[in-house]
Amino acid sequence: MVEPLRYGIDPERVGPYEVMGRLGSGGMGRVYLARVVGGTRLVALKTIRPELSKVSGYRERFAREIEVARSVRSSYIAQLIDFDPDAEVPWLATELVLGPTLAEVLASHGPLPADSVRVLAAGLAEALGAIHAAGIVHRDVKPSNVLLSESGPRLVDFGVARPVRQAGLTSTGQFVGTSAYASPEQLLGQEVGPPSDMFSLGVLLTETASPGAGSSERQAPAVDVIEGRTPALSCLPRDLRTVVRTCLARDPADRPSPAEVPGMLAGRARPDRQSGRPWLPAPVFSSVRRSSECLRAVTHPATAFDPGRMDQQPTATADFPRVATTAMPGSRTPAPGLPAGRRPALTVGLSLVTGLLVVAGVLLMRPGGDSGTGLGVGDATPGATVTVTASARPFDDRPNSTTTPPRTTPSPARTPAASGRAPSAAPPQRPAFTRGTLGVSRYQEPGYAATVTSVVAHGHQLTVGLRARGRTDLREANTTCLEVRGSDGTFTVHPFAQHAETARPGTFDGTLAFPLLVSGRYALRYSCRSDYSTVDLGTARVPHISISRYSDEYFAVILSTDRTSRGLQVVFASTGRTDLRDPRTSCLNRGGAEEHPVDVRLDRSETTLDHFHYGVMDFPPVAANSSFTYSCFPDYSAAPLA
Known part of the structure; x- marks a missing residue:
């Protein structure tokens, strides 16, 4: 997926490269589709956000990522092509990997067959062997950091990689990695070395071969291992069971080295390039092939979109066909910890290819060292067709991350992409917010404080001005959260954008x-830890129908609905942390029968952080007493529709 460049935000040239379009963005940087001026080879070009290039620490972190990428060579790693860490805005260019992430394949097609898992295991083991030989620990091996191409898997994202001697905690004592795939030593804050990556590989292979395997209590496998529980692996073939069991050993010394893994596998453990037989099952391979063809169709830079012009219809040079997402026989719902990742907005005139993703070979780093993830795809039942579009503005009241106070009179609602019908449900009623006394969130020791300078409520967004001061180890502002107490319970809300x-x-x-989704008293706590005091922001009353809730941090709110002869339309918003599940996995339930959405329109424009979705779902006609469940897992509560 290629987004048009944004007027006044995205560059037309970076070094010797012509920027063709935007592939993705995160809190720290952006990734573009680019090519050498006058050339034809496409690359993934990553830059730091210009405002961060002058901030101490970010430029050094980016330079470290370049050094790590330079030192590692493997056919199963996206290769570094060019770079300039000393440019006014540092950048690097990598091989462009054409294909979806493993996370998306698992979400849309279910588990892979054993032969494909063996190829995946051998390829990733070879990649980890090259990384470890260079004296590096990856620290974030997970499905969203694995790309599936026609020629085999690729391990990407060195944003949180570290030399072995430096691979412990960060200087602020924060955990780095993804807890669902972390090793016991990562979770316990112990010394982290190459065996930690092998544990993560074991978790990844378990999930890839059978999402039902592994942790029996829906928690990180490392927690089971720490507490002495044996992972459930009986559903795996014998050779894969041996690999996974040894990778998940509690003692790092008992785990295999990358070089030992291929010899433990039965059958074909490499893509068969001579026979031309795909290493992936036909539905997945077809998706990979179509994604390659779509990206190669981009021959000119996408039209720059000026967000200040309300009448502009941005376009791109490649029209992405809508593709049916078909579940493979025996597919299952994605595992509860599966990260859904970023979902950048598409502008008018573009269709999102369901089940496909073309992402950069090196994904975005998130503030605080966490790595970026790919774009999630929806789950589907056998024979179902799920299409996904996105509009620049599903309703006027969409969240806006700019610092300028929004207009009090909303602009006329814009029509969603032509590929998706306009919302028939009424725009949600606007929340009412009464501002509190504001104040200062103070650390338990002198020298650290965050002052709330302003609070502006506009639609379903609450924008908070913040002035934080401390020593050099002051925690990052985007770790701040809101604590909400009201009639619907207690909630913790994280920011979706930062300026x-x-x-x-x-x-x-x-x-x-922050999203403004639930009623109650809002208090801000800097860094979302109890060692900082709270600040009273005010009280909100948010009209809504019901809430589908996993915990105080993960929940989805139904804002309005509309029943017609064509079906049911739901206007919703969901929030959580960076592993918030994809809204396209939601369902309606009546008496055990599930209905998944046939169309989802998301607004993700102008967001700089993850874990928030806002948009419209279209369902087939359903009975009046059906309930809504976000992500269609029993760990989310069912929300009545009336």
């Missing part, structure tokens, strides 16, 4: 944008 006017070690001046 920093000043951001350097020990200082933050800027704004954080």
Whole structure:
């Protein structure tokens, strides 16, 4: 998927490269589709956000990522092609990997067959062998950091990789990695070495071969191992069971080295390039092939979109066909911990290819060292067709991350992409917010404080001005959260966008944008830890129908609905952390029968952080007493529709 460049935001040239379009963005940087001026070879070009290039620490982190990528060579790793860490805005260019992430394949097609898993295991083991030989620990091996191409898997994202001698905790004592795939030593804050990556590989292979295997209590496998429980692996073939069992050993010394893994596998453990037989099952391979063809169709830079022009219809040079997502026989719902990842907005005139993703060979780093993830795809039942579009504005009241106070009079609603019908449900009623006394969130020891300078409520967004001061180890502002107490219970809300006017070690001046989805008393806590005091922001009354809830941090709110002869339309918003599940996995339930959405339109424009979705779902006609469940897992509560 290629988005048009954004007027005044995205560059037309970076070094010797012509920028063709935007592939993705995160809190720290952006990834573009690019080519050498006058050339034809496409690359993935990654840059730091210009405002961060002058901030101490970010440029050094980016330079470290370049050094790591330079030192590693493997056919199963996206290769570094060009770079300039000393440019005004540092950049690097990598091989462009054409294909979806493993996370998306698992979500749309279910588990892979054993032969494909063997190829995946051998390829990733070879990649880890090259990384470890260079003295590096990856620290974030997970499905969203694995790309599936026609020629085999690719391990990407060195954003949180570290030399072995430095692979412990960060300087602030924060955990780095993804807890669902972390090793016991990562979770316990112990020394982290190459065996930690092998544990993560074992978790990944378990999930790939059978999402029902592994943790029996729907928690990180490392927790089971720490507490002495044996992972459930009986559904795996014998050779894969041996690989996974040894990778998940509690003692790092008992885990296999990358070089030992291929010899433990039965059958074909490499793509068979001579016979031309695909290493992936036909539905997945077809998706990979179509994604390659779509990306190669981009021959000219996409039209720059000026967000200030309300009448502009941005276009791109490649029209992406809508593809049916078909579940393979025996497919199952994705595992509860499967990260859904970022979902960048598409602009008018573009269709999102369901089940496909073309992402950069090196994915985005998130603030705090967490790595970026790919774009999630929806789950589907056998024979079902799921299409996904996105509009620049499903309703006027969409969240807006800019620091300028929004207009009090909304602009006319814009029509969603032509490929999806306009919303028939009424726009949600606007929340009412009464501002509190504001104040300062103070650390338990002197020298650290965050002052709330402003609070602006607009639609379903609450924008908070923040001025934080401390020593160089002051925690990052985007770790701040809101604690909400009201009639629907207690909730913890994380920001979905950040704008920093000043951001350097020990200082933050800027704004954080939070979703305004539940009624109650809102209090801000800097860094979302109990060692900082709370600040009273005010009280909100948010009209809504019901809430599908996993915990106080993960929940989805039904804002309005509309029943017609064509079916049911649901206007919703969901929030959580960076592993918030894809909304396309939601369902309606009546007496055990499930109905999945046939169309989903998301608004993700102008967001700089993850874990928030806002948009419209279309369902087939359903009975009046059906209930809605976000992500269609029993760990989310059922929400009545009336």
